[in-house]
Amino acid sequence: MNLKIKIVFFALFSAFFINADGQLIKDSLQFFHINKQFELQKSLASARKDKLFSVFDQNLTSDENMALKFLFAYMPLSDLADYNGQFFLDNVRMSLKAKSDMPWGKLLPEDVFLHFVLPVRVNNENLDSFRMVMYNEIKSRISGMNIKQAVLEINHWCHEKVTYKASDERTSSPLSSIRYSFGRCGEESTFAVSAMRTAGIPARQVYTPRWAHSDDNHAWVEVWVDGKWYFLGACEPEPGLNMGWFAVPALRTMLVHTRAFGWYNGNEQVVTREENFSELNLISNYAPSKKLTVRVVDESSASVDSAKVEYQLYNYSEFFPIAKNYTDSNGFTSIDMGLGDIIMWANRKNEFGFKKVSLATTDTCIIKIAGSIPNGKSFDYDLIPPVEREPVKVSDAGRKENDRRLQQEDSVRAHYMSSFKDSLWAAGFAKEMKMNADSTVQYIIKSYGNWKEIISFIQQTIPANRSYALSLLSVISEKDLRDTKAAVLTSYLNNALKYLPGYKDHYDIWAKYVLNGRVSGEMMATAKDLYNPDIISAEKEDKPESNPEGLKKMISEKITINNASNALSRAPLTPAGAFNLKAADSKSRDILFVAMCRAYGYAARLQPETRIPQYWKDNNWMDVIFDSVQTRKTEKAFVHFINKSAAEPKYYLNFTLALLQDGVYRTLEFEEEKTLPSFGPSVEVPAGNYMLVTGSRMPDGSVLSHVEFFEIKAGEKKDVEIIIREKKQEEKSWTKINLDEFNATVYKSSKTQTLAELAGNLPFVAIFIDPDKEPTKHVMADLQPVKNLFDKWGGTVLFILQPGKANAVFNPGLYPDLPSRCIFVVDNNGKFLKQIETLKNKTIADDLPVIVSGDKDGNLFYFSKGYKIGVGEQLVKSLK
Numbered sequence: 001m002n003l004k005i006k007i008v009f010f011a012l013f014s015a016f017f018i019n020a021d022g023q024l025i026k027d028s029l030q031f032f033h034i035n036k037q038f039e040l041q042k043s044l045a046s047a048r049k050d051k052l053f054s055v056f057d058q059n060l061t062s063d064e065n066m067a068l069k070f071l072f073a074y075m076p077l078s079d080l081a082d083y084n085g086q087f088f089l090d091n092v093r094m095s096l097k098a099k100s101d102m103p104w105g106k107l108l109p110e111d112v113f114l115h116f117v118l119p120v121r122v123n124n125e126n127l128d129s130f131r132m133v134m135y136n137e138i139k140s141r142i143s144g145m146n147i148k149q150a151v152l153e154i155n156h157w158c159h160e161k162v163t164y165k166a167s168d169e170r171t172s173s174p175l176s177s178i179r180y181s182f183g184r185c186g187e188e189s190t191f192a193v194s195a196m197r198t199a200g201i202p203a204r205q206v207y208t209p210r211w212a213h214s215d216d217n218h219a220w221v222e223v224w225v226d227g228k229w230y231f232l233g234a235c236e237p238e239p240g241l242n243m244g245w246f247a248v249p250a251l252r253t254m255l256v257h258t259r260a261f262g263w264y265n266g267n268e269q270v271v272t273r274e275e276n277f278s279e280l281n282l283i284s285n286y287a288p289s290k291k292l293t294v295r296v297v298d299e300s301s302a303s304v305d306s307a308k309v310e311y312q313l314y315n316y317s318e319f320f321p322i323a324k325n326y327t328d329s330n331g332f333t334s335i336d337m338g339l340g341d342i343i344m345w346a347n348r349k350n351e352f353g354f355k356k357v358s359l360a361t362t363d364t365c366i367i368k369i370a371g372s373i374p375n376g377k378s379f380d381y382d383l384i385p386p387v388e389r390e391p392v393k394v395s396d397a398g399r400k401e402n403d404r405r406l407q408q409e410d411s412v413r414a415h416y417m418s419s420f421k422d423s424l425w426a427a428g429f430a431k432e433m434k435m436n437a438d439s440t441v442q443y444i445i446k447s448y449g450n451w452k453e454i455i456s457f458i459q460q461t462i463p464a465n466r467s468y469a470l471s472l473l474s475v476i477s478e479k480d481l482r483d484t485k486a487a488v489l490t491s492y493l494n495n496a497l498k499y500l501p502g503y504k505d506h507y508d509i510w511a512k513y514v515l516n517g518r519v520s521g522e523m524m525a526t527a528k529d530l531y532n533p534d535i536i537s538a539e540k541e542d543k544p545e546s547n548p549e550g551l552k553k554m555i556s557e558k559i560t561i562n563n564a565s566n567a568l569s570r571a572p573l574t575p576a577g578a579f580n581l582k583a584a585d586s587k588s589r590d591i592l593f594v595a596m597c598r599a600y601g602y603a604a605r606l607q608p609e610t611r612i613p614q615y616w617k618d619n620n621w622m623d624v625i626f627d628s629v630q631t632r633k634t635e636k637a638f639v640h641f642i643n644k645s646a647a648e649p650k651y652y653l654n655f656t657l658a659l660l661q662d663g664v665y666r667t668l669e670f671e672e673e674k675t676l677p678s679f680g681p682s683v684e685v686p687a688g689n690y691m692l693v694t695g696s697r698m699p700d701g702s703v704l705s706h707v708e709f710f711e712i713k714a715g716e717k718k719d720v721e722i723i724i725r726e727k728k729q730e731e732k733s734w735t736k737i738n739l740d741e742f743n744a745t746v747y748k749s750s751k752t753q754t755l756a757e758l759a760g761n762l763p764f765v766a767i768f769i770d771p772d773k774e775p776t777k778h779v780m781a782d783l784q785p786v787k788n789l790f791d792k793w794g795g796t797v798l799f800i801l802q803p804g805k806a807n808a809v810f811n812p813g814l815y816p817d818l819p820s821r822c823i824f825v826v827d828n829n830g831k832f833l834k835q836i837e838t839l840k841n842k843t844i845a846d847d848l849p850v851i852v853s854g855d856k857d858g859n860l861f862y863f864s865k866g867y868k869i870g871v872g873e874q875l876v877k878s879l880k
Contacts, residue, residue: 037073047582055085074276076569081577098200116202119261124571128173180448192234210315212385213701239398303331347663410809457486491526499601513603522572548615635687635714645724660689687714733859747824763795782872790819797822
């Protein structure tokens with residue numbers, strides 16, 4: 001019996017058992033797919049079968065059983081490895097409780113509930129007991145409301161708990177975000193989706209992988225209300241749905257997508273379909289778009305079946321794949337995208353081809369792939385984003401009340417944050433503990449709401465070892481300071497101290513690569529979880545596998561590599577999770593190797609650029625090769641960067657270097673915004689074929705890009721010139737105003753002056769800000785790296801708040817390293833911004849920050865509005 005017949009047979013057979021009223025899953029094909037995948041997952045996770053699947057031995061209801069099976073059928077390796085069955089059953093019961101308790105619960109379509117309410121995982125966060133902890137609080141907050149009212153109210157609740165602040169790539173859990181009261185957009189949206197789902201409201205994290213007009217990305221939330229999806233800004237409440245500061249830049253996106261947990265069979269366009277999730281294309285909901293048809297052919301113009309096609313968008317000076325799909329037997333594939341420029345890249349194994357495509361003028365493109373590599377060739381690309389469009393005017397209804405509530409919620413969050421320990425308290429604690437005051441204060445302040453765990457860790461450490469405790473706090477990430485428990489920190493310290501005598505001449509190596517519990521993007525767990533006497537003897541000399549090469553052999557033999565099964569979360573397994581599951585993706589396997597080496601006192605790391613595992617031996621780093629991809633990176637070469645541009649180029653801002661791997665160039669992971677001089681006379685790289693990408697972002701969002709291809713042979717030192725294309729623009733005033741006509745009050749004072757007086761009879765930059773919104777926080781951060789250039793310029797920077805936005809909670813002191821001559825003021829009647837709107841003949845008040853520059857006579861030059869990463873450098877270029 002072939003598979004199709006089996007599916008039909010099972011569907012007809014199972015239909016007799018799943019049509020009862022109240023049955024959670026009535027779709028027979030969905031029912032079949034769940035059971036098929038569930039059996040595969042049981043086999044994959046057999047090493048943890050008791051921890052995971054014994055939960056089914058409990059007296060479960062039919063709905064609990066099927067809901068739990070649904071989660072298990074599609075969960076990624078990270079969930080199978082690091083959580084137990086009871087955790088997921090507890091979450092299932094809360095989801096079913098919300099479905100029963102909430103008035104909209106019984107009205108939810110089966111597929112909407114399964115894909116967008118039931119799943120615990122939102123993206124790549126570590127999971128926690130958020131639903132169990134917060135259900136009653138959220139339920140009471142929305143009592144008596146309809147679903148739309150509940151959505152808006154929950155977002156206000158989220159804003160009370162969490163606000164925007166940039167952080168590293170590891171996504172914190174929802175409860176951790178509450179603990180320290182902030183997160184980046186991916187964490188805010190993960191938090192908000194978790195809150196909506198807790199209330200039984202279908203929600204999903206939606207994101208543009210990269211903006212076309214600015215070097216960044218963004219994530220937000222969609223909610224399902226009365227049969228339709230609406231968007232909102234996570235933790236950024238608005239008076240209604242389909243409102244948010246990102247509504248303006250979203251009109252210029254090339255792609256917007258989301259991931260649907262499980263086997264998706266809905267009516268939204270699928271970009272990529274995997275066994276345990278589907279990536280859905282939502283671009284048509286946000287921006288003008290069109291269908292682009294792509295045909296891939298070989299050198300003889302014959303169609304290429306199963307060629308991988310990547311849609312690469314210039315961003316952060318690299319060509320980033322915002323989507324991928326594969327050609328059919330006729331060589332065709334297609335996708336809906338926004339109306340901007342894209343680099344189309346097609347490859348089959350080592351053969352590849354590429355082409356710039358402008359979707360505004362192109363419906364179909366043909367890409368020819370070949371085995372030849374274009375070394376020695378260079379290309380200049382002018383890349384144009386989708387044109388700027390004016391959004392639908394947001395109604396003023398409820399705006400004033402919403403602003404009032406935002407300020408109130410800021411106060412609630414600020415009151416909670418006031419419970420965090422300040423520098424004065426921390427200095428007293430350091431003195432009491434007889435520890436270095438500067439370091440101790442720094443780590444306690446950076447721990448935010450996790451300060452109790454940090455001081456507990458210090459207090460539990462005997463006085464003789466407290467300097468080593470500070471060393472541990474210095475080498476882990478700031479996010480680890482915010483969410484790591486004292487017991488975890490203590491386990492790493494106690495374990496590493498056993499091996500300190502062996503590093504008496506290499507303390508830094510010991511601290512960074514033995515003591516350090518942080519390897520990459522995994523959640524830190526206790527060191528003792530990796531020190532398993534059942535597998536490896538506690539005495540190194542007893543067993544040969546308890547050394548780096550032996551550990552490599554043991555891991556290679558015992559850990560099954562399955563990259564596809566962790567594609568949904570992309571979150572690394574904890575080392576202990578991978579070890580216990582006996583399965584991992586390749587990244588988690590490499591983390592496991594490094595963590596196990598450290599647990600047994602061997603200094604180890606992931607090489608910063610290539611991410612190859614290494615251990616320290618005889619004062620050298622030794623590569624550990626698990627697979628063929630890593631093998632290709634082991635022959636060493638060197639590159640010497642030579643600056644051929646007027647400015648000082650920075651990595652991931654002005655240039656990147658990418659290595660050819662299986663027909664696609666992948667960027668080397670040097671430090672973000674690392675300046676060219678800091679690379680030194682040469683930098684070690686793997687030998688191979690390379691693509692250098694440079695770019696200069698223009699004020700309108702377009703890019704002048706330069707691309708070069710070359711080879712670096714093993715042992716060779718290659719001179720590589722960094723050429724940043726620039727467009728000379730004559731600085732012209734676009735209008736002139738009378739600076740004495742506009743008054744503003746210095747923030748938190750009663751001193752009112754004209755703009756001329758505030759500028760001090762000097763050239764000025766005026767930045768209109770909304771301190772509660774993410775774009776303002778981005779522009780503040782963007783000015784810090786160019787502080788010295790602003791100071792050399794010598795003018796005045798005016799940060800201008802609008803009426804109603806100047807609340808007592810806003811603290812300019814949270815933004816250090818701004819230009820020396822900067823003043824925060826309140827435009828009391830909003831007259832200055834209104835004048836800019838009149839002169840530009842466009843609505844800009846809803847698209848802050850707005851930036852203009854001017855001279856002492858009132859001639860205005862630079863103009864920018866809305867969300868733009870890199871605006872600090874653009875602004876500096878425009879200033880005389």
